Amino acid sequence: MTRVICHAGPEDVPKSRFDRDVHVVLYGRGHMPDGVARLGAGVMDAVSRLGFALQSEAFDFLTIAMAVTAADTFILREEAEDRWSRGLELTIPLSNPGPWIAVRARLEEALRFLSGDAWSLEFRSEGPRRPLQSAIDRRRWRIDLTRSDSACLFSGGLDSYVGVLDLLAGGGRPALVSHSYRGDRRYQNLTAQALPVVCARFSANAHPTWTGNSEVSMRTRSFNFLAYGAAVGTAISQIRSGRRVDLWVPENGLIALNAPLTARRIGSHSTRTTHPHFLQSMQGIFDAVGLPVRIENPLRHQTKGEMLRRHATDPRFAAQAVRTVSCGKWKRDNTQCGRCVPCLIRRASFHAAGIADNTGYRCELLATVMADSGQRDDLASVRYAVRKAPTADIERWVLQAGPLPENAVERDGCIDVFGRGIEELRTFLHASGLP
Structure with a gap:
């Protein structure tokens, strides 16, 4: 296993270090000793704007997420024996390690499911401390959560846009929680303003x-995202006398399940960021350590097309929907590619909802993509899946991505939404001249 050793400050980093060990200063800012990594200074700054000292369990979970992000970033998959599944031994200092030691095995298993790596976690004391109230009181600008009744992960993509609209239409007032990666903040701001x-x-x-x-x-990015959401949800709970607060994770059912389109995509090569088994595992961990947060995916039984269809008659929705970002490759030139799996599902959803898709993709014509051996991998996989679907055992297919809920209604909902999502893709491909 590769060791990733985290520290509360640069003064804790030993002067003598093994070459293969990676040392990381959590919430570190400024110059670090040679060969020492850092992350999270901006996260600490954001937490200090929540208005009061965060519940220790929520802050320690944030610290765990920082450490996991460090390991997932600084250890290369190409150095693993199979060039994918890594062995990661992670040492994390916490302010109160007791509750997390009790759920260590469950955390390791949840991370294994999410990333496909073997995780070994060690929790120690004397970890980073949450911002002091005196420091919080000095902030000129703070996040006002007094009117918020829930937290909602908000990527600025189409699913999170619909998810928030649905919550608002139902009388809710969610606080929006975002990863502000470079380049993402602009379209997140535009979507929030809409x-x-x-x-x-x-x-x-x-x-x-x-x-x-x-x-x-970065297979563990959703773990980090959940930590942000849990921090905000816990802060809202603290305002509301400790009552349990919903943490909404809006993702359409087809993407959430992300069952492999071909045999080559089985396992963690297909992302599991919002798979129901992962979210259920994290809910059990939250309950065990006392985080007053309930994780819920309100779109889990809806296809992306069904989501859009509910808002299709609103011209303001259509105008903003095409400005959202679904593509994982758009940062190359700030243009969505139009040919990756998320883009194809997005395009199929506009077609299913009868909304003109004026997104402006890099690859507009699918027939051209299909003729290019260097670009057609995702499209060929989708085409294979839609051809396979009519004779496939859908339940067995979906189970290849991971366990399904035991509750019969939830389980049937997962199976049914996957079949409907594949049908949306089939209809779109046929309309695009790819039978």
């Missing part, structure tokens, strides 16, 4: 930094 109600917003960027190479697959 909402009919102004919502409180929390955004942060862990910004892992060091002198070595970095891994880009």
Whole structure:
């Protein structure tokens, strides 16, 4: 296993270090000793704007998420024996390690499911401390959560846009929680400004930094996202006399399940960021350590097309929907590619909802993509899946991505939404001239 050793401050980093060990200063800012990584200074700044000292369990979970992000970033998959599944031994100092030691095995298993790596976690005391109330009181600008009744993960994508609109239409007032990666903040701001109600917003960027190479697959990014959401949800709970607060994770059912389109995509090569098994596992951990947060995906039984269809008659929705970002490759030139799996599902959803898709993709014509051996991998996989679906055992197919809920209604909902999502893709491909 590769060891990643985290520290509360640069003064805790030993002068003598093994070459293969990676040392990381959590919430570190400024110059670090040679070869030492840092991350999370912006996260600490964001937490200090919540208005009061955060519950220790929520802050320690944030610290765990910082450490996991560090390991997932600084240890390259290409150095693993199979060039994918890493062995990661992670030492994390916490302010109160007791509750987390009790759930260590459950955390390791949840992370294994999420990233496909073998995780070994060690929790120690004397970890980073949450911002003091005296420091919080000195902030000129703080996040006003007094009108918020829930927290909602808000990527600025189409699913989170619909998810927040639905909550607002039902009389809710969620606080929006965002990863503010470089380039993302602009379209997140534009999407938030398009909402009919102004919502409180929390955004942060862990910004892992060091002198070595970095891994880009980032299978644990949703773990970090949940930690942000849990922090904001707990803060709202503290305002509301400790009552349990909903943490909404809006993601359409097809993407949430993300069952492999082909045999080559089985396992963690397909992301599991909002898979129901992962979210259920994290809920059990939250309950065990006393985080007053209930994780819920309100779109889990809806296809992306069904989500859009409910808002299709609103011209303001259509105008903003095309400005959202679904593509994982858009940062190359701030243009969505139009040919990756998320883009194809997005395009199929506009078609299913009868909304003109004026997004402006890099690859507009699917027939051209299909003829290009260097670009057609995702499209060919989707085409294979839609051809396979009519004779496939859908339940067995979905189970390849991970366990399904035991509750019969939830389980059937997962199976049914996957079949409907594949049908949306089939209809779109046929309309695009790819039978």
